[in-house]
Amino acid sequence: MHAYRSHTCAELTKQNVGETVRLSGWVHRVRDHGGVLFIDLRDHYGVTQVLCDPDSPVFNEVEKVRSEWCIRIDGTVKARDPELINAKLPTGEIEVYIRGLEVLGAANELPLMVFGDQEYPEETRLRYRYLDLRREEMQNNMKLRSDVVASIRRRMWDQKFREYQTPIITASSPEGARDFLVPSRLHPGKFYALPQAPQLFKQLIMVSGFDRYFQIAPCFRDEDPRADRSPTDFYQLDMEMSFVEQQDVFDTIQPVIEGIFEEFGGGRKVDKHWPQISYKDAALWYGTDKPDLRNPIKMQDCSEHFRGSGFAIFAKLLEQDGTEIRAIPAPGGGSRKFCDRMNSFAQKEGLPGMGYIFWRDGENGMEAAGPLAKNIGPERTEAIRQQLGLGKGDAAFFLGGKPASFERVAGKARDVIGEELGLTDKDRFAFAWIVDFPMYEKDEETGEIDFSHNPFSMPQGGLDALSGDPLDVLGYQYDLACNGYELISGAIRNHKLDIMIKAFELAGYGEDEVRKRFGGMVNAFQFGAPPHGGCAAGIDRIVMLLADEQNIREVIMFPMNQRAEDLMMGAPSEPTSDQLMELNLRVIPQD
DSSP, X not given: XXXXXXXXXXXXXXXXXXXXXXXXXXXXXXXXXXXXXXXXXXXXXXXXXXXXXXXXXXXXXXXXXXXXXXXXXXXXXXXXXXXXXOTTSTTTTEEEEEEEEEEEEOOOSOSSOSSSOOOOOHHHHHHTHHHHTTSHHHHHHHHHHHHHHHXXXXXXXXXXXXXXXXXXXXXXXXXXXXXEEEEOSSSTTOEEEEOSOSHHHXXXXXXXXXXXXXXXXXXXXXXXXXXXXXXXXXXEEEEEEESOOHHHHHHHHHHHHHHXXXXXXXXXXXXXXXXXXXXXXXXXXXXXXXXXXXXXXXXXXXXXXXXXXXXXXXXXXXXXXXXXEEEEEETTOOSHHHXXXXXXXXXXXXXXXXXXXXXXXXXXXXXXXXXXXXXXXXXXXXXXHHHHTOOTTOXXXXXXEOHHHHHHHHHHHHHXXXXXXXXXXXXXXXXXXXXXXXXXXXXXXXXOEEESSOTTBOBTTXXXXXTSOXXXXXXXXXXXXXXXXXXXXXXXXXXXXXXXXXXXXXXXXXXXXXXXXXXXXXXXXXXXXXXXEEEEEEXXXXXXXXXXXXXXXXXXXXXXXXXXXXXXXXXXOOOOHHHHHHTTOOOOOOO
C-alpha cells in the first residue's frame, strides 16, 4: 500500500465497502458521540467520515488529535446505516473504521478556525494565509482561478494565438502608475523596472513578424490599493494581433471572455450583445467609464429646463461656462422617504445634497412634488417628466455644476438607486465596450497637457488630428466594462514613427527624450512595422466576478494587505548592510 494514501478523501463509495484503505488529510472536526469518536477527515478533494470506538487498537491515540492535525489513518470501509447517509457528500454513504493512525503533523492552538463560518480580521487571515486557504470557500476560489486560466489558454490557442514570454526585468515606461525599481549591481546608479505591462515587448513581437501573441502575464504597479485592485502585482491575459482594426480585436476577444463567463458563471445570464459606448456618452449616462449595465437607469442632461427658472441655485449655476444640470431617473422611487434618503447619501459623499422631484396622486390627477417642483413650476416639471419617461410613483434626482465636480457622485447615486429600487439584475453579466477615449487631458492646476490613457495608441485621424487642439483628439482606445468593473483595456497601436513623435511632443516629451526612453521601439518602427493592436484582460478581476466576491484579495493566493505589506513573509523588509554596499545604495532615514 502507498505510504500515505490508497484513496483521496472524495473517492470512497459503497463499491469500496469491506476494503482496507489508507487516507491522509487534516482533521476538519472531531465529534464524541457516547464514547465513539467521529472525525471529518479533509484533503484537497473532499471529506470522508472516519470513526473509532474503544475496541480500536489506536483509540487512545485518536482521542488526542485536534482540529487541523495532519494525520494518516488505516481502516476498513463500512456502509452507513440508511438513516445516517449524508447525501451532500460524495462519500456520504460510507465511513471508515480506524484501525491504525499516524500523526503526520500536529497543530498548535489555531489563530483562526478552518471549520465553520467565523469571521476574522483581514490582518489575521493574511498573516496565517496557509490556514485561511484551507477553508472550503478559499479552496474553491483558488481552484476556480486555476481552471479559468487553463480555459483561457485553451481558448486563445483555439483562436490561433501562441503564448510567448516577455522579460520581467526591463526598463521603465509610462503606463500611468508608479514603477517598482530594481537597482543594478553591475551598473551602479542605474535601475531596472518591473514591467507594469508587457506593452513595448508585445508591440516588438508584432514588428518581429509573430502575428498573434498572448501571455498570462505578471504585471507590477506601485498603486494605492482598492477592493478591486492589488497594490503590487497582478496577472492579465495579454494579447496582440497584427494587421487588425479595432473591430477585429473586439470580434476576437469576445468569444474568449463570453465563453469563460458561460463556463464558470454558475448559470448566470451572459449578455451576447456588447454595445459600443463612447467615453463621452458613458460619462453622461452613467457617470463612469465602467458602467454597470445591469442597472437600466440612464442619466440625462436637463439643463434647459432650469435655465432662467425660479430655482435660483441651478439658474445661476448655468450662467457659468461648462456647467450643466444632470437628472438621474428613479422609476419607483416616488416617495419623500426615499428622496430624503438619497439626499442624505449625497451629503455623506461631500455634496450639499441632491435636488429631487417625485410624481404622485394629486387633486387633479398626477402632480409633481418636492422643493424643485415648487420653484420651477408645473410646465417645466412636466417637460422634465416627459423627457425622462417617468410617471406616477417615480422620481428624479438632480446634480449641477461642472461635470468633473459631481460626475463620480452621480454615478454612485445611480448605482445606489438601482440597488435600492430593485432595478439592477443581479443574475447577469452585462458587458459594454467603452470607445473613443480622449488621447489627452489637461491638468487643472498647471494647465499642462498629458496623456489620459495609453500613450502608444493611434490617434483617430492620424497625424492630421494632432495639428489642432489636443483635447479634441480621440484615440483608438477601448475598455471592456462588466457589472461596474473594468475587465479589459486596449488600443490600436501607433506604429508610425512620425505620428508617435508628434503625439508625445503634445504631451511634453521631446523627440530626444522619446528616442532615449523608447529607443528599442523607435528603432524597430524604422524597419517595416505592421499595423497592430490588442488588449489586456485582468485575470484577478475576472475571477473575482465569477466567484461573486467583493474583494480581489479573496481570489489571489497570497495577496498583500491594504498597506502593500506581506504579513506572512514579512515584506517589505530592510536590506542588510552588505546588500546595500553591493548595490552602492544608502538608505536615508525619514524623520
